[in-house]
Amino acid sequence: MGRTLEILERLVGFATVSHDSNLDLIDWTQDLLENAGFEVTRIGSPEGTKAGLFARIGPRADGGICLSAHTDVVPVDGQVWTRAPFRLSDEGARVFGRGTTDMKGFLASALAMAERAGSANLSAPLSLCISYDEEIGCVGIRQMMPEVARHIGKPRLVIVGEPTSMQVATGHKGKTALRVTCHGQAGHSALAPQFVNAIHVAAEMVEGLRRLQAVLADGPRDDAYAVAYSTVHIGKIAGGQALNIVPSDTHLDVEFRHLAETPAEDIVGRITDLAHRVSRSFPDAPAITVEKVNAYPGLETDVRQDAVAWAAQLAGATNTVKVPFGTEAGYFAQLGLCSVVVGPGDMAADGHKPDEGLSKTELAACDAMMDNILGALTSRR
Template sequence: MSQNAFADPQSHPRLDAAKAHLRAMVGFDTVSKNSNLALIAYMADYLKELGAELTILPNQTGEKQNLVARFGPSDKAGIVLSGHTDVVPANEDSWKTPAFEVNEINGLLFGRGTCDMKGFAACVLATAPVLASKNLQQPVYLCFSYDEEVGCLGVPAIAEYLASLDTPPKLAIIGEPSNMQLITGQKGKIAMRAHVKGSSGHSSFSPKHLNAIELAGHVIDLIEKRGVKYEKEGPFDPEFTIPHSTMLVTMIKGGVATNVTPDTCSFTFELRSILEENARPDMDALLASADAEVAKRVSSKSVAGGIEWQEIFSYPAMGDARQSEGFQALAHIMPELGGKVSYGSEGGVFETIGGIPSVIVGPGSIEQAHKPNEFVAISQIEQCLSFLDLVAAEVSK
């Protein structure tokens, strides 16, 4: 089905409801460092009134919650509609309108999270009355997580819960911004921090010291070479815009003065892998070669030194679900193919932990996410509502 199949010259009958939900949700400041309890309460109260069966999955501190709401029977495999409730920070000095308000300008809805990804959540909430009114033959699970933006920290609990059901869902639709195109793959990510320890002293005696920044530089060289090897040798998948895995350094810090040999240096780096089965072996190989390089250089000095590794977070790649039973049942209503993406989503977690094949279909463009003056086009909201109408019709057959 083409993307234009979702377009309607008339406003969608639930557009105003979607806008109202979006205004309410953007008004909750759910930057990842904050609690999402007020937003979850808003969604839970609304869905409970419609008759949904609710499951709340809190984090260890109780300051954040996942929400799972089911419409339809529990004894059949169904569909997941999934979104995250957290957003990235907003430096309001860079915004032309208040970041945590929705402002409609020339057919666009501005506000933090309108695109990534409260716009999709608003469409789902606006579609909930339709799900409640139909005689669903398959369940629909509305899943809303916390802390996606800082490493997909909340969704594993949702995936584990769904996998524990007597009849788990057969497909998850992740509403990340895709311009309402079908995304069938997503790279996984491992984010790492390295702490390099050397020895310090006046820089005029530097040959007697172990320079932590220089030591880090040798490790960074290995990371760069690994990235170049991916680019030249693959493995490759042409459906990705960047058709290979990537590895790069992202931040670095070290040194205290221009005349002091630095004894510490820390840096962060990441691996984005197109194949989940390659991610850990590739990272382990890099760490082993870096450990060997550091040990060789430390042994040449009569001082202590070394390197320590810290995994910041990781999430798995999302495989291609098009051959799965769940996707095949809905293939005829899916939008036009948009390829595969290098950015992260929770799809890989549903697949890897929950055993649920996943795809991405959502309103808005990823190019508008994570920046000032974020927006989603009203036309995208309407297309999303129309797509969800088709999903509701299919699970009612």
């Protein structure tokens, strides 16, 4: 574990919060991979302030394994930390620092194995896909995917290293974020009944979204999830300028997370129909607008695939699970690749929290998986 911890210390030291650049970390990682003998493709963000990497080593052939990790972390602002968040604290059984669980621990283990792969006689290809801006809705991998698709080939298995306590996750819900804008008529509050109050319009939208949630709860279910049905969530509401002005606009930030059995387009259609019905209740106001802000696909990998059993063997996993949070795995699945999520750590216990930490037992289990991967890729059976 020594080399993994050395790399993890460097990775945590790069404060790659999503709203900041990750280029220093990418420069360091690219040097490590190129020195190990990897062919590295750098994929810049549209703004040029961030970048991802696709690195490949081994024979030019189908098969092998692709390991996927993101470099960005969530902010620490407003959290009370008892340790420096961007300096690795090694306290015996656990290490602490922002990103140790989500998901620089996995990346450190993968990079340590990549160094060893450089001197191995690989019989199948090994690739690493390292992204940016995952924490703001898998934005980076979506921007990277056209270039990734040109280079990735057809690996037998893609492992996305989000924290699953080293169990093999074969599914998660897809997510869509919407901006719903409810319009009214500005006017003096002394004459409020003469105008359409945009907050009143929004209140009817909120009530309609609550009814939609009840409908979804009675719809398709997958009991492998902690919440077994598709969900609708209103995360933010903003409207009005001053108490004495009838508000002309109110914005609702809405997300839904959907099962594979409930396509995103169906829920968007229901929300759009709801907006039309509410708008008809306020004929003097402009129509409600529904704008898609972001979306990423869910994951629904068939557990009967041989590659899933292989992933469990490599990870030493005892069963397959589904996770409540989103990952980049759905994008690889859209390329027709068998994709699973396996990584060290517990998202519920440590993810996005102050004093984020990672058990060394989990990190050792991840290192063991990397050893198994390297062994599998050098086997000539």
